[in-house]
Amino acid sequence: GKTWAYSVEIDDGPVSTFTVSLPLLADFHFTDAPPGVSGGKQLPFVGGAAVFPLRVNTGSTAYLETAQLQKLEQAGWAVLNHGYNHSGYGWAPEGALPPAQLREELFWSQVVLAAERESKRSPTHFVYPNGYMAYQPYLKEFGLVSGSRVAGKKATLENLMDLDRNYLDESVWSKPGDPLSGLPRMP
DSSP: OOOOOOOOEETTOBTHIIIIIHHHHHTOEEESSOTTOOOOOEEEOOOEEEEOGGGTTSSOTTBOOHHHHHHHHHTTOEEEEOOSSOOOOTTOGGGOOOHHHHHHHHHHHHHHHHHHSTTOOOOSEEEOGGGOGGGGGGTGGGTOOEEEEESSSOOOTTOTTSEEEOOSSOGGGSBTTBTTTTSOOOO
């Protein structure tokens, strides 16, 4: 009867995904045994790096480089598409993108991210830049089978193109003293 799951997405491809999050989360494990069943294979806790290719391999020490993306993948992390240029704003009309630009963003981000990955495969999950949902109708065209966004209405598991995200590090998304605000609780 479980209808939810937790995942960790590190937004915008900062190098701290590799230098901080990877080693920190690798210290935590879970098993593949069903709930209430002992045993199972110990697996490291991993996450997803939401990157936009415009910032990969720029020589900046602030953003992930190809070798770091590949090492994240080798450790079991996912590389998530976050748009080529992180374009679009759902709250500002002047930030609206025409369909041709949305498709161009998706096309080039998938091409470049496939080239940067050791597997040479495009990501299958999309993280909506700035929560900008106008990308949604075009995701399947580019092999993206799911998408996550910030805030808004609750998604259902029938619509994997529209999954909720919560920020655990920004007060606007959490109640003081409750970093898991808005996330489902175990009964």
